[in-house]
Amino acid sequence: MTSAVERLAARVGEAVGAEVELERPKDPAHGDFATNVALRSAKAIGRSPRDLAQELAEKVVELEEIESADVAGPGFLNLRVGDRFYLDALAEIDERYGGGWVDRPERVQVEMVSANPTGPIVVSAARNGAYGDSVARLLEFGGHHVTREYYYNDAGRQVELFRASVDALRRGEEVPEEGYKGSYVADLAKLEGDPVPPMLASIERTMERFHIHFDSWALQSELEQRLAEFLPRLDTYEKDGALWARSSAYGDDADWVIIRSPEKGGTPTYRAADIVYLVDKLERGLDRAMYVLGADHHATAKWYRAIARMLGYDESRVEVLLYQFVHLTRGGESAKASKRSGNVFLLDDFMDEIGVDAARWYLVNRGPDQTIDVDLDLAAEESAKNPVYYVQYAHARIASILRSAGDAQDGADPPGPLAREEKELIKRLTDFPVTVREAAERRGPQLLPAYAIRLADDFHRFYQERRVLGVPEQAFRLDLIRKTQLVIARALNLIGVDAPESM
């Protein structure tokens, strides 16, 4: 399937005899579309870019869909297109618009959040989910088969400390010095049995509320038990009584212990489980295993790739998505995000304060490489001005018009030339497929909020200047806003935000 913009680029390319990419100028004075073909090819032919551009402009303007072609700046070709282009572009928009670009679908697993079940999900871990889930949604929309998995440690030191903390309270004793002290520990102490399952259930409820659904949950303890099967496939050596993986020979910065020395209990480390887990993923039919890791785990990206190579897998099947920290402050003071102290900001509290949608938006709005600073005192105050509501409002406004329209006809061509606001809106809609695909391929969902704001901008301006109901253009405009609504809803959905019918 080719889009109206791609078809236009092909036609222009044919006219000038070169591969042409069309871009949307930021400044509307620079036309509807622009291309730099002249700048690109001038040097090879040994001509001045502006001269060449002038010659190409004369050819391009012959095309029926092109209204004008002007040379600008160092040799850009600025194009204006006629109404036919806009109407064609609008006609191709439906529920699947912008998606399904993948030629060869992969089975992809995105493993994310994966916080130890020793306490509730905190805001910094939520960024992991907001980012990972948005990438997952983008890949799904492109046509991949995506599953989301939560991996947790149910047997390590931290979890034992957590269990010991709950047990201590049950016996009426103080929580151990290094133990977990949040009020949730006391709540769990009121129940019977292992506190891990109820803790996990609580985490799952929080994630569902945050619009993240996990398809599967993996346990570290089960994986560790299968280590023996894979030892022969590994490059290992013994030192100081422990068994080491020679990961430095496969691109990592160091070697790591996978089985502790007898003095330390002779038990497998979490890195042993990593190995089994990776094999399990790649052997159970995944084409690609994605890990979502925070800044404190950046170094393990090399480890994952190293063990993939050590085991003889194509390391491109392992992909690590890295993101920077969420730094919490309260009134200028740093609020430490340590689950142990209980002095933390929980995702549930964050959602209570600013709402689920603003929380999702907030955590995915910045690029993954950017540290997020959250001033908790300002977050609630600012949440009312969050751009997410600006975008949702555009969606709700459209819903309102459609309700008033009842079952009125839509879809006819407009009775006259398109208004400026209509053209701008349609042009923005044609940006959507490009934006979505780039966001997916760059693993950069932050492009979506930025796009959604632009689209809402164009809609609000259209709404301000043009009536939909009770005018000769009604049928056409109903079609236009219906499609605008579809795209807004899709852009929001891809970052896990709801598109309300009313506000």
Next chain:
RNA sequence: GCGCCCGUAGCUCAGCGGAAGAGCGGCGGCCUUCUAAGCCGUUGGUCGGGGGUUCGAAUCCUCCCGGGCGCACCA
């Protein structure tokens, strides 16, 4: 010391090889008409600094300065 990331408007940040942007804040306008959570105007920047590559650099390379996070037989 080594590794990863960041330094763009007063604040928080997009932009990642083509013609400097948004939100918030400040100032001034627009509601008998489909939701004013809206619209319009205005204010505001040696894109941390030096060198380099390129027809063209906020964007790529390099050095420096400033900041975050790692560098366990914890996870």
